[in-house]
Amino acid sequence: MDVLVLAAKSALAVMLLAAGGAKLADLDAFAGTVRLFIPRRIPSQIREDMAVGVALAELLIGALSLAIPTIRWLNPVVFALGCIFVAVSGIGYAFHRGRSCRCFGGLSRRKFDVPGIIRSVAIAALAAVAMLNVRPLAIHIDTAARILLLAAAALLAAASFTAAKALAVSRDAQPRLAPQ
């Protein structure tokens, strides 16, 4: 059982790191998604700041959750994030169906649709599993391991950032088929 809980915990942390890194690579596009969920009268600068805030929060929570598994209060925070994802998917499906959610920046072109809601529910469920108790010995890691995990988190975020940036550029650069 411990293996399942810890796999869920680390998978969620890795997902947050990849999502945060990818969002940072294409902030303008993600700010466009943020715009869908906030009133239009809010200035664009605030929307962009919110987009940066979401990406950085995901990176921070992901890195801490991965590198310091003993911080127990992070588990409910990740679960709350999962619930927010479900809410955003539901609202997006209701009001902006078919629009790209940019949840993983340029890495994915997933849209607000039914599979999107199911994925969000699966993430929330995974976060619920990650909240279960495990033997303290299983998550007790020394400082060197934490530093190595932090380095791995930084590497993953950087790889995700680079991949999303490269994909966004290559998509923009590809010729568009002319209408016949």
Place this chain on the structure above:
Amino acid sequence: MTIPLYLAVAQWVLLLALGLLVIIMYRQLGRVFDKTKEAAALGPEVGKKAAEFGYERISDDTRHYVTPGDGQPSLVAFVDPTCPACEQLVDNLGIAMEAGDLAGFRVLLLTSDPPSYLQISDTFRTTRLEIGKVTTHGVREAYNALATPLLVAIDGDGKVRAAGSVRQLKEVRGFGQACLLPLPDTTLAVLPSEPNREEMAEVAARPPASNEER
């Protein structure tokens, strides 16, 4: 020494995530190569006579007809306002025009999208270049313009001198230069990296040479 369970699990998850990223990148790389291959096949055959075509100028709704070979070299760009690479090409054509690199050229942007679409793009809305909507049937087929952007360089004799899905300023200048230099024996395989402006101006000032002279 035993490794804590969390560390063993986390490193496998990290490995899988990084592997997934590599797969995503390679998959996309494959798609880019496919698209590049498609783009390389675009455009009319170099050295052949370019097809005539009519178009409706968007700015004043007047109809015009282009007959390649009237002595004026042309750069014809097949573009669409919803394609980012087309916006880049239009920007760079404008820069080359303003810099005088394309003095004496007819530069024409051809689109098949409705004029209302031009308002979507800042680049298309504000460009000073002439934009036309194709009115002659079969132009896209004649120019093999099956994807956008496509830039076609036509010399004063009406022959296609270069064609391809380009967008960089250096490439645009190279296309302009290709129209003015003597017709090579082989098709244009590699564009000159930096055009020689003095040489271009000198060649542009000369009267158009007839086929017999060449």
